[in-house]
Amino acid sequence: MISTMQDEPLSLATLLKYGTTFHSDSEVSTWTGTDLRRMTFGELGVEAAKLANGLRGLGVGEGDRVATFMWNNNEHMAAYGAVPAMGAVLHTLNIRLFPEQLIFVANHAEDKVVIVDGTLIPLLGKYLPSLKTVQHVIVANGDASALEAPAGVEVHSYTDLLAAQPDTFEWPEIDERAPAAACYTSGTTGDPKGVVYSHRSMYLHSMQVCTSNGMALSDADKTLAIVPMFHAMSWGLPHAALMVGASLVMPDRFLQPGPIAQILAAEKPTFAAAVPTVWLGLLQHLDANPQDITHLRNVVVGGSAVPPSLMHAFKEKHGVDILHAWGMTETSPLGSVAWPPAGLSDEEAWPYRYTQGRFPSNVQARLVDDDGTVVANDGEALGELQVRGPWITASYYSPDGATIDPDKFDDGWLRTGDVGKISAKGFLTLVDRSKDVIKSGGEWISSVDLENAVMSHPAVAEAAVIGVPDEKWDERPLVSVVLSPGQAATAEELRDFLSDKVAKWQLPERWTFIEEVPKTSVGKFDKKRLRAQYGEGELDITSLV
């Protein structure tokens, strides 16, 4: 017996056609600093068709890469619509990459065209001479003549290019496994690594965004997409919006708390998405400038762990539920979302909201210990999180077929590099990065948990914990402490302070007092540097027995 079902491909062209016709009154709007530039989905359909015609005129064919170097705005949305639907690949360049990384990814992906925002011309201009495959630059929202192009690169005005084009396009039938979009991870070490999403993966991910245990996006939503469109496809919101006719509000380059508050007041979105720092900033702004934001049914927060205090502040001061979520570029990014189980009181729900969230059926998850053994999902056992599913990457993109970073993959599973525990009900709690966890006598100690415990001492300004070799236990924690100005504390006092906060076997013997914790360019603790200082004997260690 064989299935009689149609073999209809899951295609972003279908989504574009659907959203721009049956939801033609939904809107994408871009903040101008004082007002909104509005575009209906019907108009978006025309704009995407014109853009596709324009790109085809520039020689963009199936599988060619069209990069964007843009803020979140209407024109970026038109590129999201047009580029995959015409069979080309949308490569969203992260405008915040270090110069050498930006140049690396554009050359590695072999971008043929770059669409750039006018305000970003000076930045792109610096890189352009190093971009070896770029033939065309299209300037949106700015003066194309302001860009000095190197020989071999043609510069076009977005407006002029589109003006001459037909307002329909014969969107092709596309194999669902064909590439639709590419996004590079901006890891702190090594070259950025490329993830290439397929039409299938993005279509399924869009469905999940609209599903009850995803983001429950619907046509009742007006979504403020603060998370950049170059950051894991703005968490899937643009294509999901086309799927159900949710309106989109785009902040363009106005990402500070003041403008975000203005946008909230002007548009009263029902849903919003951004990393924790944006919400922290907004919270402080709202403390000084009270404003009703109860129009937000939920805000989804991910990218890094959300402090419980931030969730409580939004709930208790503003009546807004933060949805904590976990994902990464390699996971499209929707992994887990912290919807508490149904039927709980607010009080009962909090412990679930603090977690990184519950996995949906489409994201299979397991925890693997150092020996490669899968550990139980019992809410206690720690392991490295591994995931698999139809929108999880199987490898990193390699133009020449070479295998990049094979250690990140384990028998069909993606190794996330995150260490955590999973409850019997599927809720994930992350405790550390796997390279930072301390492996002591076969048990794992979370460096982050220890740091938080030490930093809760009133005399401590900062504390960073790394694992150092130990003859008996393989590895033991070393705590580097920065005391607050004018404060004093000894290693013994700090260890005593920890005694009711962490398990006895985790109590650190090794302590060092330093002036400041070395930091990376994005302000995170630079543990690589700390390990090097320890290795070179630069740290003055107190050993308790």
Next chain:
Amino acid sequence: MISTMQDEPLSLATLLKYGTTFHSDSEVSTWTGTDLRRMTFGELGVEAAKLANGLRGLGVGEGDRVATFMWNNNEHMAAYGAVPAMGAVLHTLNIRLFPEQLIFVANHAEDKVVIVDGTLIPLLGKYLPSLKTVQHVIVANGDASALEAPAGVEVHSYTDLLAAQPDTFEWPEIDERAPAAACYTSGTTGDPKGVVYSHRSMYLHSMQVCTSNGMALSDADKTLAIVPMFHAMSWGLPHAALMVGASLVMPDRFLQPGPIAQILAAEKPTFAAAVPTVWLGLLQHLDANPQDITHLRNVVVGGSAVPPSLMHAFKEKHGVDILHAWGMTETSPLGSVAWPPAGLSDEEAWPYRYTQGRFPSNVQARLVDDDGTVVANDGEALGELQVRGPWITASYYSPDGATIDPDKFDDGWLRTGDVGKISAKGFLTLVDRSKDVIKSGGEWISSVDLENAVMSHPAVAEAAVIGVPDEKWDERPLVSVVLSPGQAATAEELRDFLSDKVAKWQLPERWTFIEEVPKTSVGKFDKKRLRAQYGEGELDITSLV
């Protein structure tokens, strides 16, 4: 550039494993007439594993058909879980088929095993000697010894078979295009036709059931699945429930309004699904026996058109929103669902609720006229509805590769046999079956609309409209009228009565007065018989000019 995404198959085994672990506290419960037999999803996982082991012991291998002849209950749910997940094919036999149809479908599908409810033993017993491929019958909820099996058929007790089995099963990796379940249409003419769903189609359909514009099913839902599990897979609710951990309440054989009201009172479900007649019956019951049913956030009603009066009664008397939906066995069945556009008042929303609903992105729809021309989605032009998408059938199942009913397919689209119009915003309104619509001078007249208009005359008890040949217009309507007892009306009077109700060119010239409208076995107007009576000159026609 090629996609780097994992090629993870969309498999019902993944859903079963997920729902029965991470949502192990969700429940499936079956009404016993006085109480509920409760089973957690955790227990369901064990029961499904035991059933799969038992079936394997009986020789059920990949692709083998396991039929069910059952009410909606826990054991049927275990079969839904186990059979596709083990790589076999679940064939849900419709217990209400005519005997010759039931025998045809079981033989056509080559069912190897039948799982039967104890109460249905007498019914199955009659057919069993004619079922050529059945080797095993498993009796659930009853006495296996009550079934007299023909030679070559072994009878097993469900309980005994499962008792001896291990409580885990190594669910295999399954190709997503492999068959998962089969369902036969019970058309009024010709042999029933088989639709074979794939793992892919059922997985995607499950996602849609959980999506905001599908049924928005979530773990907050307790779903009363009245629609039989042999009727288009209970509209996809069983597998969708596993996907998000929604609890299920099963009515077993207690389908009358009284028991349904008891179940509502006992379980307070949030969601329910059934055909219109069930809701009509319940409404009358509730009129006589008032009961609060506001725990129902929505009820989804499909299978045939929902009278607006029924929707208003549920909303205005009981505060419950009916969701009108359209689909068929061939469409898995979720086609369109009548969620009104967001932001409308109740008053503004009604016209949208009356429609058959709005298509989601996954169900592409078009209207095609008699010449094969696609007509506009302008809410006025009529055409035959054609659909395509990943859970729409591409053909009817044929064991020998012969093509069955090729006229039902048109260049990759399914011809639904329904005539209607689609608005610019994607809302479908059906007006007739295509075989009943009257094709007059290149325009279509809905027989149903004309019937409703005539029946609104106080003297008319029933009216049936068929198309009859006409020299000038190809076809014109003939109205067969049954007058109410003691009432009188002439053809002229009735035509005058219609003059402000239908377009002038649609006003019928041909009328006949009859004693009663011939009916099919399920009580629908038998227009085939009316056409035959007309053809044989049995009707006394009044022709107005």
